[in-house]
Amino acid sequence: MTTLLLIEQVLNGLQAGIMLFLMAAGLTLIFGVMGLINLAHGSLYMIGAFAAAAVAAATGSFLLALFASLVAAAAAGVVIELAVIRRLYDRDHLDQVLATFALILILSEGTRWLFGSFPLYLDVPTILSGPVILPGGIAYPAYRLVIILVGLAVAAGLFLLIGRTRIGIQIRAGEADREMIAALGVNISALYTMVFALGAALAGLAGALVGAIQSVQVGMGEPVLILAFVVIVIGGIGSIKGALVGALLVGLTDTLGGVLLPLALGGLMDASSATSIGSAVASMLIYVLMAVVLIFRPTGLYGTA
Amino acid sequence: MTEPLLDIRRLTKSFGALHATDDVSLTLLPSEIHALIGPNGAGKSTLIQQIAGGLAPDAGRVMLNGRDVTDLSTAERVKCGLGRTFQISALAMENTVLQNAMLGTVGATRSVWRFLTPIMQDGQLRVQAEAAIERVGLEDVAHARVSTLSHGQRRLLEVAIALTLSPKLFLMDEPMAGLGAEGTARMTAFLSELRREAPILLVEHDMDAVFALADRISVLVAGKVIATGTPDEIRGNSDVRAAYLGDEVPL
Amino acid sequence: MMLPERTLNIILFLALPLVAVIALALDEPFIITLATRAAILALAAVGLNLALGLGGLVSLGHAVFFGLGGYAMGILASHAQSFTPLDLGLFTLDGTKSMPIIWLVAVTVSAFAALLIGLLALRTAGVYFIMITLAFGQMFYYFTISWPAYGGEDGLSIYVRNSFPGLNTLDPIQFFALVFGVLAAVLWLMGRIERSSFGLALGSARQNAVRVETVGLSPFRLRLVAFVISGAVTGLAGALFADLNRFVSPTMFSWQMSGEFIVFIVLGGIGRLYGPVVGACLFVLLEHMLSGVSDFWLIYLGAVLLLVVLFARGGVIGALANGRGVHD
Numbered sequence: 001m002t003t004l005l006l007i008e009q010v011l012n013g014l015q016a017g018i019m020l021f022l023m024a025a026g027l028t029l030i031f032g033v034m035g036l037i038n039l040a041h042g043s044l045y046m047i048g049a050f051a052a053a054a055v056a057a058a059t060g061s062f063l064l065a066l067f068a069s070l071v072a073a074a075a076a077g078v079v080i081e082l083a084v085i086r087r088l089y090d091r092d093h094l095d096q097v098l099a100t101f102a103l104i105l106i107l108s109e110g111t112r113w114l115f116g117s118f119p120l121y122l123d124v125p126t127i128l129s130g131p132v133i134l135p136g137g138i139a140y141p142a143y144r145l146v147i148i149l150v151g152l153a154v155a156a157g158l159f160l161l162i163g164r165t166r167i168g169i170q171i172r173a174g175e176a177d178r179e180m181i182a183a184l185g186v187n188i189s190a191l192y193t194m195v196f197a198l199g200a201a202l203a204g205l206a207g208a209l210v211g212a213i214q215s216v217q218v219g220m221g222e223p224v225l226i227l228a229f230v231v232i233v234i235g236g237i238g239s240i241k242g243a244l245v246g247a248l249l250v251g252l253t254d255t256l257g258g259v260l261l262p263l264a265l266g267g268l269m270d271a272s273s274a275t276s277i278g279s280a281v282a283s284m285l286i287y288v289l290m291a292v293v294l295i296f297r298p299t300g301l302y303g304t305a
Numbered sequence: 306m307t308e309p310l311l312d313i314r315r316l317t318k319s320f321g322a323l324h325a326t327d328d329v330s331l332t333l334l335p336s337e338i339h340a341l342i343g344p345n346g347a348g349k350s351t352l353i354q355q356i357a358g359g360l361a362p363d364a365g366r367v368m369l370n371g372r373d374v375t376d377l378s379t380a381e382r383v384k385c386g387l388g389r390t391f392q393i394s395a396l397a398m399e400n401t402v403l404q405n406a407m408l409g410t411v412g413a414t415r416s417v418w419r420f421l422t423p424i425m426q427d428g429q430l431r432v433q434a435e436a437a438i439e440r441v442g443l444e445d446v447a448h449a450r451v452s453t454l455s456h457g458q459r460r461l462l463e464v465a466i467a468l469t470l471s472p473k474l475f476l477m478d479e480p481m482a483g484l485g486a487e488g489t490a491r492m493t494a495f496l497s498e499l500r501r502e503a504p505i506l507l508v509e510h511d512m513d514a515v516f517a518l519a520d521r522i523s524v525l526v527a528g529k530v531i532a533t534g535t536p537d538e539i540r541g542n543s544d545v546r547a548a549y550l551g552d553e554v555p556l
Numbered sequence: 557m558m559l560p561e562r563t564l565n566i567i568l569f570l571a572l573p574l575v576a577v578i579a580l581a582l583d584e585p586f587i588i589t590l591a592t593r594a595a596i597l598a599l600a601a602v603g604l605n606l607a608l609g610l611g612g613l614v615s616l617g618h619a620v621f622f623g624l625g626g627y628a629m630g631i632l633a634s635h636a637q638s639f640t641p642l643d644l645g646l647f648t649l650d651g652t653k654s655m656p657i658i659w660l661v662a663v664t665v666s667a668f669a670a671l672l673i674g675l676l677a678l679r680t681a682g683v684y685f686i687m688i689t690l691a692f693g694q695m696f697y698y699f700t701i702s703w704p705a706y707g708g709e710d711g712l713s714i715y716v717r718n719s720f721p722g723l724n725t726l727d728p729i730q731f732f733a734l735v736f737g738v739l740a741a742v743l744w745l746m747g748r749i750e751r752s753s754f755g756l757a758l759g760s761a762r763q764n765a766v767r768v769e770t771v772g773l774s775p776f777r778l779r780l781v782a783f784v785i786s787g788a789v790t791g792l793a794g795a796l797f798a799d800l801n802r803f804v805s806p807t808m809f810s811w812q813m814s815g816e817f818i819v820f821i822v823l824g825g826i827g828r829l830y831g832p833v834v835g836a837c838l839f840v841l842l843e844h845m846l847s848g849v850s851d852f853w854l855i856y857l858g859a860v861l862l863l864v865v866l867f868a869r870g871g872v873i874g875a876l877a878n879g880r881g882v883h884d
Contacts, residue, residue, distance in 0.1 A: 037683045039815075087866055093683055094614050098822055099865045101815045105858030113852045226694045226811060229687035237683065280702040287695035291676055294688070298679045357770075383772035395767045397760040405767075408760050411753045412771025417778070421745075424753040470771060 004138050009259050010252065015144050017251020018151030022206035023228040024235070024243040025158055026199025032238030033174045033195050034089050037096050040080065040103035041203055041228070042221025048073040048204025049211035049220060050111055053120040062125040066208050073204020074197045076107075081196040086189065104222070112218045119215035122208070147209045154202070155244060162240060171195060175238060227254075230286055234293045236303020245301060250286050257282040308371060309334050310386075310474045310504055316355055316365035325351040326362065327528035333474055333504050338496065340507045340515045343525035344548065349508050350392075352525065353478055356506070357389050358382045370473050383412065388472025388503070390463035392479045398452045402443055402462055405451060406434035409469030437468040442491070456483035461492075475505040481514050493517055516540075524548065561877035565830040568873075569743075572837060576732045588728040589800070594840040595735045596796045601820035601832030602742055603789025608818065609827045610750060611782040612762030616814050617673070617689030620696050621787040623809035624669055625662035625794025627700070630712040630804035632658050637715060655720040655734075658795055666791020667784050674783040678776055690811055697809040711805025718799055725799075735796055739833070742789055747829055749785070758782050790817070819861055825871030834872050 027041050051072030056065035084103060088096045123129075124143045131139040162168040170191055173181045182188045207221065214220070231250050235242025262278030269277070293301065309332035318326040325348045333339050343349055354360035356367055358379035367375045369385045377385070396405055403425075410430040411417050425431065438447050441461040446454060451462065460480055467475060480496070481489045493514050496505060500520075509515050515522065516536045523533040526548045532539060539545055559567075572591055579587035600622050607613040635642045635651025642649040652658060677688040701709045717725045725731045749755050761768040761775040768775050798804045807813070816839070817832075824835030842860070846853035868875060 031683065037686060084862065084866075093686060094608075094818075094822075094826075095865050095869075097614060097616060097686060097815075098818060099862055101819070102858040102861035102865065104815075105854045105861070109852045109855040109858070113855070222811065223694070226690055230691045233684060233687050233691065276702070276704045280699055280704075283698040283702045284695050287691055290688070290691060294676050294679060299684075378774070379766075379769040380772050380774045383770060389770050391766075391770075395764050395770060397763040397767055399763055400756075400760065404756060405760075407753075408756055408767070409771045411757060412768075412773050415772075417753050417757050417773055418781075419753045420755075421748045421752060423748070423751040424756050425751065427753075430753075466767075466771065 007138055009256055011140055013252035013255035015148050016255055017248040018148055019206045019210050020227055020231055020251055021155060021244050021247035022202045023224055024231040024247050025240055026202045027228050028232050028238055028243045029195055030199045033171055034192055037093055039100040042225030043104055043107035044073045044077060044200040044203040045207035045221040045224055047076045048207035049216040052208035052211055053122040053216045056122055069204045069208030070201045074201040077197040077200025078193060081193050108218050119217035122211045122216055124212045230290050233290055234300055236300025239302040242300055242302030253286050253289050257285040307335055310370055312368035314366045316362050318351055318362050324528045329530050331523050333506050335504055336500055337520040338500050338505045338507055338518050340519035340522045342515060347525045348528040349525055386473030388467035388470045389476045390467050390480055394459040394463055396451045401448050401450055403447045405462055406438050406465050406469055409466040410434050413470045433469055437465040441465045457488050472503055474503050477505055478508045481509055481511040559877055564877045568834050573736055580729050585728045588732050590840055590844060592732045592735050592800055594837045595739050596793050596800060598833040598836035599739045600790045600793035601817045601836055602746060603786050604817045605821050605832050607783050607786035611758050611779055614686050615689045616686050617693035618790050618817050619809050619813035620693050621666040621790040622794035623696055624666045625791035626798035626804040626808040628662040628665050629658045629795040629798040631706055633714045633718055634712055653718045655718045658718060659792055662791045662795035663788045667788040670784045670787025674780045678779050693811055693814055697806050700806040711803055714802045717802055823871055825873035828873050831871055831873055
C-alpha cells in the first residue's frame with residue numbers, strides 16, 4: 001500500500017462524500033423545514049442524470065447537460081410538490097413514506113417507459129477526460145477533481161444562502177416556527193415549493209455529475225438515497241453542517257474500507273478469501289459507523305433532541 | 306414521628322441562566338393534601354417533572370417512600386408507588402374508558418407479559434378497573450372512546466387510572482381544570498376522602514379548592530419555595546401577599 | 557354493501573382457499589402457486605402489522621427478516637443437497653431438508669436480528685426509526701451481494717422443495733394447504749396478542765407513550781418485544797417464500813420488498829388483523845392482471861397506492877366494512 005494509492009483513495013472518498021452531501025443537504029432541508037420524509041428524492045437524482053444524458057446526446061455539450069439536469073430536476077420537484085407533496089405536510093410519517101414510495105414506482109417506471117431498460121452513458125467532457133498531476137506527482141482523473149471542487153463550491157453557496165440571505169433567514173425561521181413566519185407575511189407555500197425545488201435541483205445535479213462516472217439507469221437513485229439517509233442519521237436531521245460532516249465520513253469510510261480491509265486481511269489469510277471477506281465486511285462498515293453514532297448520540301452528531 | 310412519603314431535598318434545575326428550580330425542599334406526609342401553588346412561570350411544571358421522572362435535576366434528591374428514586378425512570382417511580390395525573394390528559398384516545406382503566410390494572414399487577422389471554426375477559430382485573438371508573442363516576446361512559454369525552458371527563462379518567470395503581474401517594478396536576486362548578490365540588494369532596502388512602506401533592510389553580518382542601522400549602526415563586534404552612538398561615542404571610550400582589554387571587 | 561368487519565374478514569379469508577380449490581378442479585396449478593405466493597406475502601405483512609399497525613413502528617427494513625428466513629432455508633438446504641456440513645467455527649452442523657427444523661432456525665435467526673436492530677433503532681423515534689431500519693435492510697442486501705459463499709448476487713437454487721412430515725410438498729395444492737395452515741395459525745396468534753394485556757399496552761404506547769409509562773410500563777420494552785415477534789413472523793414467511801421459489805437471492809433483502817410489505821398493510825387497511833391478507837392478495841392479483849396488460853404495471857400500482865394514501869385511508873376493508881378498525 002503506497003502513500004500515493006492512499007491519497008488517491010482519500011480523494012475518491014471525498015468525491016463520493018461530496019456528492020452524497022448534495023443529496024443529503026436537500027433531504028435534510030426538506031425534513032427540517034417541512035417535516036417531510038421524501039423517499040422520492042432518489043428519483044430526482046435519476047431525473048437529473050437522465051436529463052443530462054439526453055441533452056448531452058442531443059447537443060454534445062456537457063455544460064448544457066448539467067444545466068438541463070438542474071432545470072429538469074427542479075421542474076420535476078415543483079410539479080411533484082404542487083401535485084402530491086404539499087398534501088403530505090400535515091400527514092404522519094407513514095403516509096409520507098407510502099405516497100413517496102408510490103412516486104418512486106411512478107417515476108421509475110415512467111423513466112423506463114421513456115428511455116428503455118438499458119443504461120445510458122454520459123461521457124466525461126474531453127477536456128476533463130485525462131488525469132491531472134497533483135503536487136507530489138499523483139496522477140488523478142481531472143473530472144473527479146473538478147466534481148469535488150464543484151461540489152465544494154455548491155456546498156459553500158448553500159451555506160451562504162442559508163446563513164446570509166433573506167431567503168435563508170425565512171428557511172431557518174420556517175424550521176423554527178411555521179405559524180409565526182406565516183403571520184409575518186411570508187408566503188409559506190411558495191417558500192415550501194422553493195425549498196423542495198432547491199433540494200430537487202441539488203439531487204439532479206449530483207445525479208448528472210455522478211452519471212458521467214457510472215452508468216445512467218433506472219433505480220440508480222435509491223441506493224444513493226439510502227446512503228443519504230445514513231448520512232442524515234449520523235449528522236442529525238435538519239442540520240446542513242451535520243449533512244456535510246456525515247457525508248464526508250460516509251464517503252471516506254465506504255471508499256477506504258473497501259480498499260483497505262481486503263489489504264489488511266491479506267496479511268492474515270490467502271488473497272482470494274481476503275478479498276471476498278474484506279469486501280463483504282467493508283460493505284457493512286458505514287452501517288456499523290451509523291450504529292456507533294446511534295449508541296452515543298441517538299439524535300446524530302449535530303442533531304437537536 | 307411519621308415518615309414523609311415524598312421527601313424532596315434541595316432540588317435544583319437550571320436552563321441556561323434561568324433557575325427553574327432553585328434549592329427546593331418539601332415533604333408529603335401520610336394522609337395530607339399538600340398543595341403547591343404559585344404564579345405562572347414559577348417552575349411548578351419543571352418541579353413536577355423532576356418528581357415524576359421526566360427531567361433529571363442538576364442537584365438534589367427525590368426520596369419516594371424512603372427510597373432514593375432520583376436516578377430512576379418514570380416507569381420505575383410508578384412501581385415505587387407514585388400515582389400521577391396530568392394537566393394535559395395523557396390517555397390512549399382511540400381506546401375506550403374501560404380499556405384505559407384496564408391498562409392501569411395491567412401495570413399495577415405487572416401482568417403485561419401475557420400474550421394469549423384476552424385481557425378484557427380477565428374478571429379480576431376488570432372488576433378493579435370498573436370499580437375505579439365507578440368511583441370517579443364515569444360508569445355511564447365506560448365503553449365510550451376517550452376521544453368522545455369532554456375535557457372534564459378525561460380529567461376524571463386520569464384519576465381513575467391512578468386509582469387502579471393503588472399508589473402510596475398521588476401527584477395531581479390541576480385535576481379541577483375544565484370540570485365546571487359542580488364537577489369541581491364533586492372532585493373536592495372526592496379528594497378530601499382520598500387523602501385517607503394516600504396523601505396528595507396537589508398542583509392547582511383553583512384557589513377556593515386549594516384553600517378548602519389543603520392541610521399545608523407551599524408557594525413557589527421564581528423557582529424558590531417562599532413559604533410553607535397551613536392555609537391560615539399562608540393567607541397571613543406577607544411574602545406571599547407580595548408575590549401575588551395584583552393577581553386576582555382571594556387570599 | 558356494508559358488512560360487519562368480522563363477517564367480511566371470514567369471507568375474504570376463505571376466498572383464498574376457495575380460489576386454490578377451484579384452480580385444482582380446473583387443473584390450473586399456476587393459479588394455486590399464485591394463491592400460495594399471496595398467502596406467504598400476506599404472512600410477511602401480518603408479521604410487520606404487529607409492529608406497524610398496533611405498535612406504530614414504521615419499519616422500512618422488514619425485508620431483513622424476510623431475507624434472513626430465506627437464507628436460513630437456502631443455507632441449510634444447500635448443505636443438505638451437497639452433503640457437506642455447515643462449518644460454524646466452533647462446531648459443524650448438518651444441513652437439513654426438513655421444513656419444521658428450517659422454520660425453527662428461520663424464526664430464531666430473524667428474532668435475534670430483530671432484537672439487535674430493535675435495540676439500536678428503538679432508541680430513536682419517528683423519521684429516524686424509518687431511516688435506520690431502511691439502512692439496516694440495505695446493509696444485509698449489500699452483505700449478501702458481496703458474500704460469495706452462497707451465490708452472492710446470483711443467489712442460490714435449491715433443486716427439490718423441502719419436506720414436511722406427512723405431506724408431498726411438491727404437489728402445489730398440498731404446499732398451499734401447508735402455507736395456508738401456517739397463515740391461519742399465525743393470524744389466530746396475532747388476534748390473541750392484539751386482545752391480550754400485551755396488545756393493550758402496545759396499542760396504548762402507540763397512542764400515548766407517557767400514559768404507558770405512568771402506569772409503570774416501559775414503552776421501549778413493549779416495542780422491542782413487538783419488533784422481535786414481528787421480525788420472527790416475517791422471517792418464517794421468508795423461509796416459506798424461498799421454498800416456494802426454490803431459490804433465494806439478495807433481492808429478498810431489497811428495500812422495495814420492505815416497501816411492498818407496508819403497501820400490503822395499507823392497501824388492505826391499517827390496524828386491521830386481516831388488512832395485510834387482503835392487501836397481499838390484491839397486490840398479487842394486480843401484479844398478475846396488470847403485468848399481462850403492460851410492462852409498466854408498477855405505474856398503475858403507484859397511482860392506486862397514491863390515491864389510497866391521499867383519499868382512502870381505511871383501505872379496502874375500511875371501504876367495505878362498517879364500524880372502525882383498531883384505529884383509523
